[in-house]
Amino acid sequence: MAEKKGLLKRLAEGQIWTSIFRGGGVPQSRRQRMMVVLNSVFLHLHPVRLPKHAVKLKFTWCMGGLSFFLFLIETISGILLMFYYRPTIEYAYPDIIDLAEQVPFGIMREVHRWGAHAMVITVWLHMFRVFMTGSYKPPREFNWSIGVILLLLTLLLSFTGYLLPWDQLAIWAITVGSNMARATPFLGHEGPGAALLAIGDINFVTVASDVRFALIGGRFLGEATLLRFYVLHCIGLPFIIMIFMSVHFWRIRKDGGISTPV
Amino acid sequence: MEGFKHLIDSLTKPTILVTFTFIIFFFLFPPSDWFDKWHRRLRFNALWGKKALLIINVLLVAFFIFGLGDPDFRAIVLKPDNVPISGLIFLVFFFTWLSMNQAYKNDELVEAGKPVDEHYDAPNDKVLVWPDLVYVEFICLILFSAFMMVWSIGLAAPLEEPANPSESPNPSKAPWYFLGLQEMLVYFDPWMAGVVLPSLIIVGLMAIPYMDNNPEGSGYYSYKDRKLSIAMFMFGWLVLWVLLIVIGTFLRGPNWNFFGPFEYWDSHKLEALTNVNLSEFIYVKLFNTGLPGNILLREIWGLLIILGYFMILPPLLAKTWLKDMYLKMGVARYSVFIVLIITALTLPIKMYLRWMFNLKYIIAIPEYFFNF
Numbered sequence: 001m002a003e004k005k006g007l008l009k010r011l012a013e014g015q016i017w018t019s020i021f022r023g024g025g026v027p028q029s030r031r032q033r034m035m036v037v038l039n040s041v042f043l044h045l046h047p048v049r050l051p052k053h054a055v056k057l058k059f060t061w062c063m064g065g066l067s068f069f070l071f072l073i074e075t076i077s078g079i080l081l082m083f084y085y086r087p088t089i090e091y092a093y094p095d096i097i098d099l100a101e102q103v104p105f106g107i108m109r110e111v112h113r114w115g116a117h118a119m120v121i122t123v124w125l126h127m128f129r130v131f132m133t134g135s136y137k138p139p140r141e142f143n144w145s146i147g148v149i150l151l152l153l154t155l156l157l158s159f160t161g162y163l164l165p166w167d168q169l170a171i172w173a174i175t176v177g178s179n180m181a182r183a184t185p186f187l188g189h190e191g192p193g194a195a196l197l198a199i200g201d202i203n204f205v206t207v208a209s210d211v212r213f214a215l216i217g218g219r220f221l222g223e224a225t226l227l228r229f230y231v232l233h234c235i236g237l238p239f240i241i242m243i244f245m246s247v248h249f250w251r252i253r254k255d256g257g258i259s260t261p262v
Numbered sequence: 263m264e265g266f267k268h269l270i271d272s273l274t275k276p277t278i279l280v281t282f283t284f285i286i287f288f289f290l291f292p293p294s295d296w297f298d299k300w301h302r303r304l305r306f307n308a309l310w311g312k313k314a315l316l317i318i319n320v321l322l323v324a325f326f327i328f329g330l331g332d333p334d335f336r337a338i339v340l341k342p343d344n345v346p347i348s349g350l351i352f353l354v355f356f357f358t359w360l361s362m363n364q365a366y367k368n369d370e371l372v373e374a375g376k377p378v379d380e381h382y383d384a385p386n387d388k389v390l391v392w393p394d395l396v397y398v399e400f401i402c403l404i405l406f407s408a409f410m411m412v413w414s415i416g417l418a419a420p421l422e423e424p425a426n427p428s429e430s431p432n433p434s435k436a437p438w439y440f441l442g443l444q445e446m447l448v449y450f451d452p453w454m455a456g457v458v459l460p461s462l463i464i465v466g467l468m469a470i471p472y473m474d475n476n477p478e479g480s481g482y483y484s485y486k487d488r489k490l491s492i493a494m495f496m497f498g499w500l501v502l503w504v505l506l507i508v509i510g511t512f513l514r515g516p517n518w519n520f521f522g523p524f525e526y527w528d529s530h531k532l533e534a535l536t537n538v539n540l541s542e543f544i545y546v547k548l549f550n551t552g553l554p555g556n557i558l559l560r561e562i563w564g565l566l567i568i569l570g571y572f573m574i575l576p577p578l579l580a581k582t583w584l585k586d587m588y589l590k591m592g593v594a595r596y597s598v599f600i601v602l603i604i605t606a607l608t609l610p611i612k613m614y615l616r617w618m619f620n621l622k623y624i625i626a627i628p629e630y631f632f633n634f
Contacts, residue, residue, distance in 0.1 A: 033390050033392045034390065034392075036392045043391070043392070043396070046391045046395060047391060049388040049390055049391065050388060050389065051380075051382045051384070051387060051389075052387050052388070053379070053382060054395070055389060055394050055395045055398050057398065057402075058360065058364065059364075059380060059483075061360075062398070065399055066406060069402075069403055069406065073407075073410065089425075096421060107411075107414045107415055109419050110415070110417070110418060111410060111411075113420075114346070114414055114417070114419070117343075117346040118346070118410070121349070121353065125357055127467075128357060128358075128361070128499060129357070129361065132361040132365065132483055132492070133361075133481060133482060133483055134480040134481060134484070135480065136470060136471040136474075137474070137477065137479075137480040138471075140471070142471075144468070144470065144471045145468040145469075148464060148467045148468045149464075151467075155439055155440075158439065159440070166424065167421050167422040167423060167424060167425055168422040168423045168424070168425060168431055169343070169420060169421075169422045171427065172430055172431055172435075173434070173435060173437050175434065176435065176444060177436050177437075177440060179452065180443075180452045180456025180457060181456070181457070182452065183451065183452035183631065184453065185457065185458065188457075190631050191631055192627075193630070193632075194631065195630055195631075259480060260380065260382060260384075260481040260482075261377075261380050261381055261481045261482045262477075262481065
């Protein structure tokens, strides 16, 4: 006589479940547990098996994973924020006020902002952990460099987002930051060497053509700056960071997974 | 009470705080055997034991609780965007401790001829991702999400007055993770502090694996076999990165003047400072003449010093003090490494020149926006 199956088990072996999760059933044997990872597009970021120290929090600190998780949180909360926010000088600030006061469950901006701060910190700590375990040594040198670029992109994402509320905190922080671009060697109009890029009396690098002008879309912070930062923050930089993230994760696997003592 | 606050205020003056950090730092993270000897003699290695973790955390928490009773301290620490930095202080200490603790344990294991903690016997010691890793990730994710929700409900994101280009706040601060750069602006022109040095930080970080050709210590926490590289990374990360951010956040007030953590941010605080350039030192103070009209003649001394610093010092070091390192690294690695290091060292050098001699620029050619 066949043994009586529980509801969960019957579900797991039913047509719907087995069609969604390839293989189906509750993974119990070693082989089935390996197949779970291999058969899932999300889980197969992981290897099937890994060294035992790789699952210990005291070794990994989980900071790389948390950075990625925070990127997802930022993406989701950011998409929700985009429903309510219009990047114009006229509307940006009132939209932020509305977001807090009119929108039900209005903590999306908090999640987004604190998540951004947290992401900067987790990325730094991830870098610190990787350094302290010597995990940047061959064959992982290049992946470390990719990681540094990801750190830079994280900071730039945070920086471009800082302007969007269009309050005093935002514009003056960005003013401090973008004023430095004036002084870029050769490319900023107050930078060393900029005067050399001239033919006769005609300067090529002026206040209306230098790198700061390109960054903020004008001679002063204004409408164009807000739009530029908005597009960079929502589309441009996420697009770039996703490319580098893919390479970063792919290289972790290709370079032999988590680092181990030789 | 007030006496203690005054003591803290004066101890956190950048001159004292930074000097103290510089002096003690390499005894905490010894880069060579000599420092290591003193590190152990001074019993600093006890810092990475469990007892020290407890004591320091209790002291840190006590300091914050005590500080929150003070209105000036409260105003700066509880500013919404500064809350993550208070958290950062605890996190950085905890994770530094955690890594050093494991590194010292592994060093002892290696010394005793035993395998390190992370040692594994491939392929027998492997575990399955499902369920061993997946559930760790899942729990982390849930706990962290809960933490983010509590943080977001408990603390509103900052929103100040609507933007007003005609009214600049005093001080205007960059976002906190760039405050290290803003701090450098005190000592360098924007082209250095805002453009060249940040680029070099990124390039230097990317170059670490190519400069460090020591094969030891890959894949496990360790200290002994990688003293120099860890000590230098720690210096860059803890001092030039985290400490500068903490100073920029908590200790810089109106007019970018320095204020102790318990000091009132008085925008009328006067810091009588007349900074002079090297050329003025030499021609005006030393020779008692006016500055020469010719730019090259005027700045020749500064140019010579800088040229010597960047062109003569590296080969000189390679021949003498850093001979072993030069031989181990080879020309290309050594050149990149030494240029990055002596460029980073210009920051503390310029800090001290400013504090001791009020020196503004070594080379000052404002005509071409070239000041160093």
